[in-house]
Amino acid sequence: MPTTEELKNTATQVRRDILRMIHAVNSGHPGGSLGCADFMTALYFDVMKHQPQPFNMDGKNEDLFFLSNGHLSALLYSVLARCGYFPVKELATFRKLNTRLQGHPTTHEGLPGIRIASGSLGQGLSVAIGAALAKKLNNDDRIVYTLHGDGELQEGQIWEAMMYAAAKKVDNLIATVDYNGKQIDGPVDEVLSLGNLKAKWEAFGWDVLECNGNDMQEIVATLKIAKQHTGKQKPVVILMKTEMGCGVDFMMGTHKWHGSAPNDEQLAKALAQLEETLGDY
Amino acid sequence: MKKYTNSGSNDTRSGFGEGLLEAGRRNPNVVALCADLIGSLKMDAFVKEFPERFFQVGIAEANMIGISAGLTIGRKIPFAGTFANFATGRVYDQIRQSVAYSGKNVKICASHAGLTLGEDGATHQILEDIGLMKMLPGMCVINPCDFNQTKAATIAIAEYEGPVYLRFGRPKVPNFTEANQKFEIGKALLLNEGTDVSIFATGHLVWHAIEAGEILAEKGINAEIINIHTIKPLDKTAILNSVDKTKCVVSAEEHQMNGGLGDSIAQLLSLQMPTPMEMVAVNDSFGESGTPEQLMEKYGLTTNAIVEASLKVMNRKR
Numbered sequence: 359m360p361t362t363e364e365l366k367n368t369a370t371q372v373r374r375d376i377l378r379m380i381h382a383v384n385s386g387h388p389g390g391s392l393g394c395a396d397f398m399t400a401l402y403f404d405v406m407k408h409q410p411q412p413f414n415m416d417g418k419n420e421d422l423f424f425l426s427n428g429h430l431s432a433l434l435y436s437v438l439a440r441c442g443y444f445p446v447k448e449l450a451t452f453r454k455l456n457t458r459l460q461g462h463p464t465t466h467e468g469l470p471g472i473r474i475a476s477g478s479l480g481q482g483l484s485v486a487i488g489a490a491l492a493k494k495l496n497n498d499d500r501i502v503y504t505l506h507g508d509g510e511l512q513e514g515q516i517w518e519a520m521m522y523a524a525a526k527k528v529d530n531l532i533a534t535v536d537y538n539g540k541q542i543d544g545p546v547d548e549v550l551s552l553g554n555l556k557a558k559w560e561a562f563g564w565d566v567l568e569c570n571g572n573d574m575q576e577i578v579a580t581l582k583i584a585k586q587h588t589g590k591q592k593p594v595v596i597l598m599k600t601e602m603g604c605g606v607d608f609m610m611g612t613h614k615w616h617g618s619a620p621n622d623e624q625l626a627k628a629l630a631q632l633e634e635t636l637g638d639y
Numbered sequence: 640m641k642k643y644t645n646s647g648s649n650d651t652r653s654g655f656g657e658g659l660l661e662a663g664r665r666n667p668n669v670v671a672l673c674a675d676l677i678g679s680l681k682m683d684a685f686v687k688e689f690p691e692r693f694f695q696v697g698i699a700e701a702n703m704i705g706i707s708a709g710l711t712i713g714r715k716i717p718f719a720g721t722f723a724n725f726a727t728g729r730v731y732d733q734i735r736q737s738v739a740y741s742g743k744n745v746k747i748c749a750s751h752a753g754l755t756l757g758e759d760g761a762t763h764q765i766l767e768d769i770g771l772m773k774m775l776p777g778m779c780v781i782n783p784c785d786f787n788q789t790k791a792a793t794i795a796i797a798e799y800e801g802p803v804y805l806r807f808g809r810p811k812v813p814n815f816t817e818a819n820q821k822f823e824i825g826k827a828l829l830l831n832e833g834t835d836v837s838i839f840a841t842g843h844l845v846w847h848a849i850e851a852g853e854i855l856a857e858k859g860i861n862a863e864i865i866n867i868h869t870i871k872p873l874d875k876t877a878i879l880n881s882v883d884k885t886k887c888v889v890s891a892e893e894h895q896m897n898g899g900l901g902d903s904i905a906q907l908l909s910l911q912m913p914t915p916m917e918m919v920a921v922n923d924s925f926g927e928s929g930t931p932e933q934l935m936e937k938y939g940l941t942t943n944a945i946v947e948a949s950l951k952v953m954n955r956k957r
Contacts, residue, residue, distance in 0.1 A: 416714050424709075465741050473712050475741045478732050484702045485737055488709020488717075491694065495670070496713050515733070518699035522706070526694075 360403055362575050367635035368440065369399040369574065373605045374632045375436035375639060379452040381625040385461070386453065389615035390507060391433035393538050393600035397571050398437045401503060405581045410442040413470035421500045422489055424474060426482020427507035427536065428462040429617070434471075435459050439639070443471035446639045480513025482506065483533060487523050490531045501588055504533045509541030512550050517562075523593040524563030532584045533564075533595045536571065538602045540613035556597060564595045571598035606631055640856035641831045643849050645813035649786035651843075652750045652807050656681025658793025659718055659748075663689050669797050672707055672719045674700045679809075680720040680750045700725045701733045707745040708737035716744055716797055722756075723749035723806060724765035731771060738802050739775040746796050747772075751809045752782075753893035754921070754938055755843060755931035764926035764934075770898020772804040773871040779824060780871040782806040782892075782900075784845035786814040788868060791822035799824055806842065808893075810931045813846045825869045827877035833863035836949045837881040837888045841867045841900045844891040844919065844940060851945035862949060870900050875907055882914050887952040891919040891945050893935075915955035917948035 360368070372395045380386035402408070406421040414420070425434050432452060439446045444458070451457035458469040462477030474485050482504050490502040510516065523531055535555070543549045552558070559566045565587050569580035580596055587594045602616070603609025606628040620628055663669045663685050671685050672694040686693045696703040700721055707717035719726070726749040727734070738745045749768060756764045773780045779801060783789040789807050796803045830845070831852050840848035845866045852862045863881050867874065882888055888908065890901030901918035908914045921938050935941055 416712060418713075422712070474708060474743075475736050478736045481701075481705050481733055481737050484705020484733075485709040485712075487702075488706035489712045490709070491706065492710045492713020492715050495692070495715065498713070515701040515705065518702035519705065522696060522699065522702055525697075 362578070365399055365403055365578070366574050368403055369395045370605070370632050371634065371636040372399055372433065372436045372440065374629060374634060375449055376432045377606070377620060377625055377628050378638065379432045379436070379449055380619045382450065383453040384619045386432050386619055387429040387617045388620065389540070389602040389609060389613065390427065390536060390538065391430045392606060392609060393602045393604045394430055394433055394505060394536050394571065395605065396574050397505070397534065397577055397598060398433055400574060400577045400581060402437045402441050404578055405585070406503065407500060410470070413443060415473060417473065418496065419498055419500055421503065422473065423503045424482045424486045424489070425463060425476055426504055427479060427510050428476030430505070431461065431463050434463055438471035440636065444469065449639045479507070479510040480515040483516055483519035486531060486533070487519055487528050490528050493530055501585065502531050506533065506535050507541070508535055508537050508539065508546050508552060509549065511535065511552055520559070520562045520564065527591045528593050529589050529591050531593045532588065533593065535595065535597050536600055537597050538600045540602045540616065542613070542616050544613055559595050563592065565590070565592040567594065567596045569596060569598055571600035572604045640852050643815045643830070645815050647814055648811040649814045650809060650811050651783060651786055651789040652679070652809060653681045654786035654789030655748060655750065655793050655805070655807050656684060658790035660684045660688060661790070662794050662797035663692065666716065666797055668714055668716050670694065670710060670715045670717050672696055672703050672717055674698055674703050674721040674725065676721055679722070680748065682720055700730045704730045704733040704745070705737050708741060708743045711743040711745060716746065718746045718748050720748040720750065722763060723752035723768045724763055727768040727771045728765060735775060739778050742777060743802060744800055746803045746805060748805050750807055752806045753808060753843070754926045754934040754940065755808050755810045755893065757809065757931045757934065758928050760928040761925040766895045766921050766926065767898060768806060769870055769894050769900065770902070773898070773903065777802060778871065779803045779869070781824065781869050782842040783868045784842055784866055785812060785816050787818050787820060788816045788822065791820045792868065795822035795824055808843055812843055815846065825872045825874055827874035828866040828868065830866055831862065831864040833861040834884055835861045836953050837863045837865065837885040838891065838945060838949065839865050839867050839878065839888065839900065839904055840891040841870060843893050847942045848891055848945055850942040851949065854942065854946050855949055860949065860953070867900055870903055873903050873907065878904060878907060879912055882908060882912055886914060887956045888914055888916040889919065889945060889948045889952055890916070893940055894920055896920040896922055915952050915957070917952040919944045919948050
């Protein structure tokens with residue numbers, strides 16, 4: 359198992375990848391990707407049991423992850439590449455014509471590590487429930503993980519899925535909410551407040567955990583607790599407080615970097631704050 | 640005109656129910672989902688025999704489509720059932736992203752399609768579903784004509800790898816195709832050989848096309864009648880071969896003219912074999928309440944409409 363320090367180093371490299379990928383095509387979503395880099399690193403490099411090579415779509419006897427907020431594609435691609443699902447140098451093709459690294463994740467081009475298309479929001483929890491139900495039917499005791507944006511929770515389908523998972527006791531499922539309080543048009547509270555989010559998940563019958571999504575030690579610990587909470591007749595959700603743009607000082611504390619790419623100068627300034635730990639692609 | 644006999648009217652949704660049970664018996668990976676319409680879709684027998692392989696999702700169709708997509712990842716073959724309106728228009732983006740674009744092996748099973756849903760009215764009578772589904776890349780669209788064929792189609796799609804839209808209906812209609820037939824996806828079925836006009840029909844309109852053929856025969860007109868149960872992929876060869884012979888075309892379907900079978904045939908012919916054509920379909924209109932028979936009459940989806948269209952198009956032959 360990697361140490362906290364090693365995980366932090368990996369997350370730093372992932373942040374560099376994200377910024378360089380988005381800068382190269384002047385498009386993408388750095389804010390949420392940077393904010394969830396620690397969580398995704400912990401998940402793929404420590405918590406989940408998974409097999410990058412050869413990639414199996416059915417993920418039998420593997421833990422599965424579904425990125426419901428598909429605009430964090432740069433983050434997912436970096437983590438998958440750094441895990442060995444595909445060559446790290448392929449990150450240079452992000453969002454370019456004929457790439458397997460489409461703007462939003464897709465199975466269409468056969469990129470290893472992706473099991474469903476996402477991008478149009480609100481669909482990933484339902485898909486994860488289906489995958490979790492299939493695991494139960496197949497007597498496969500591994501776990502299904504998801505990540506959702508907090509703004510994404512404004513989609514009605516999420517609440518259909520929340521209702522279902524609790525009512526039908528889908529207890530091999532750990533959902534995660536990137537609770538950064540920001541969306542494209544501004545603070546979530548101003549756009550459409552989620553109200554008491556914890557109370558809502560609890561009222562829907564979920565086992566709710568909370569953590570600081572930018573503290574590696576706390577994330578790993580919380581994910582391990584979440585795992586212990588599975589198999590107890592309730593789906594588990596982690597409300598994970600993150601800082602959009604985390605790791606780059608001028609990208610934090612604002613929603614402006616939700617979907618904007620850094621220019622040359624901004625990239626240089628950002629990379630200066632992130633040590634090249636594993637070697638750039 | 641070849642003779643067809645109604646072996647006893649039955650609803651196509653019951654054909655689906657029987658086919659689903661059979662598919663479930665043949666393959667343990669077949670699972671079913673329903674959004675609070677088990678009885679309407681005749682899924683009771685499957686639910687009873689395979690309770691652990693059935694998922695009641697409640698009135699939450701978007702979630703049902705997503706769960707179906709997820710189930711395929713664990714190699715399940717989900718049959719997701721609800722009314723055609725809620726199975727398509729209501730969940731178009733879920734089908735588009737999680738099923739079609741993701742290339743998932745989901746079978747979308749849609750009952751109560753078209754006007755023959757009857758008294759519930761236009762809110763439930765979708766006439767755009769074939770168009771919506773056939774526009775999705777990779778989606779297979781099937782609209783069988785009677786009980787026996789719907790049962791056979793249901794069994795066949797379980798063995799086909801890829802997303803399928805299976806459309807069927809509510810009322811009891813003549814059951815005239817063979818019991819235990821082998822259903823071949825994408826294969827047009829020649830019901831009557833003819834030389835004067837090609838009539839391509841799908842779903843409930845196939846029986847009306849046969850009746851129209853009998854009336855035309857009495858007038859000395861030899862109609863070629865073809866059942867297009869698969870709108871996508873379209874059996875282009877069968878259509879072009881027939882039209883090459885007859886030089887005029889009638890299409891018949893319980894659907895909008897926009898986006899339906901006739902639209903697919905017109906596209907094919909305009910590109911490869913421009914030919915005079917008439918369409919028996921709903922003309923840019925919503926439905927309304929009434930009995931199925933009254934509605935089919937009011938919206939011009941009748942045997943006589945096919946006869947009239949045939950006579951008209953024959954006059955337009957070049």
